[in-house]
Amino acid sequence: MKITSSKIIYTVIIITLLTGFISSSVALLLGFLFNVFLKNPFKKYEHKSISILLKVSVVGLGFGMFINETIKTGKEGFSLTVSTILITVFLGVFLSKLFKIDHKLGHLITSGTAICGGSAIAAIAPTIRAKGKVISVALGIVFLLNSIALFIFPPLGHFLELTQKQFGLWCAVAIHDTSSVVGAALEYGDEALRIATTVKLSRTLWIIPLAIFSMFFFKTKGEKIKIPYFILLFILAIIINSFHLLPEFFTQFIVVLAKRLLIVTLFLIGMSISIRDIKSIGIKPILLAILLWGFISIFSLLYIL
Structure with a gap:
């Protein structure tokens, strides 16, 4: 009976999220509360659903962008991207040794902070032959900080009076996971969303270069590197929109649908956050993650301002 009621409530929430009346941060909180009080009735499909929906949403957002502005935005964020990745990786290696944290756990947390959260962890983990427990802890920490970022970044952006461009660039660099980056930018405005996504x-x-570095650093040559191929579909969507190969009303519909699917994705991510997992993590890995996050947030903000 309880499972049936959970499925009904789950379905009602998903339908409500698709209407567009619920914000990204509220969707994340709803997912967390659902998991605490009702449990996910479709848990075995959870991670696969998040991965697919996130990729579909991001590709869909490409139908609202144009080649020229995308290239311009990419160039503007290039130097900040390179500098923050390099400094964060080396700072992560240093702090992991200082705190005497398991080297592979420290490296996964660092990779997730430096590049793109859970996606980076999932891609780097096989190249350093990280064990399941280490991967789970790293993902748990990143998802926790992602959730916090989704709530605090938009208000901070307004408090600091950041422009749409500044906020989009800031959250793209300072927030770990693509889902939370897009979710935070979605609340700030359309221009911020375009810049943040790009x-x-x-x-x-x-x-890719971080995975190669990781193989040499941990001496695990010969492992496969997971390349995020969905980015090619995102670029293809931008090209289709730039050359008006589809009717404007149709591309607009795709963008609206992509935004709403992203809200659903954040609800599912909220359901993946477990209080029990958070309690089992330990203070040192969380401290490492917070220090790295604090550094990349402050450094990128000062750079932008």
Whole structure:
């Protein structure tokens, strides 16, 4: 009976989220509360659903962008991207040794902070042969900080009177996961959303050189590197929109649908956050993650301002 009621409530929430009346931060909170009080009736499909929906949403947002402004935005964020990734990686290696944290756990937390959260962790983990427990802890910390970022970044942006451009660039660099970056930018405005999505996805491509560095650093040559191929579909969507290969009303519909699917994705991410997992993490890995996050947030904000 309880499982049936959970499925009914789950379905009602998903339908409500698709109407567009619920914000990204509220959707995340709803997912967390649902998991605490009712439990996810479709837990075995959780991670796969999040991955697919996020990729579909990001590709859909490409139908609202144009080539010229995308290239311009990518160039503007390039130097900030390179500098923050390099400094964060080396700072992460230093702090992991200082706190005597498991090297692989420290490296996964660092990778997630430097590039794109859970996606970077999932891509780097096989190249350093990280164990399941280490991967779970790193993902748990990143998802926790992502959730906090989704709530605090938009109000901070308004408090600091950041422009749409400044906020889009800031959250693309300072927030770990693509889902939370897009979710925060979605609440701030359309221009912020376009800039944040472009810069974050260009940042995601840095998974490849980081994975190669990781293999040499941990001496695990020969492992496969997961390349985020969905970015090619995102670029294709931008090209289609730039050359008006589809009717404008149709591309607008795709963008609206993509935004709403993103809200659903954040609800599912909220359901993946477990209080029990958070309690089992330990203070040192969380401290490492917070220090790295604090550094990349403050450094990028000062750079932008």
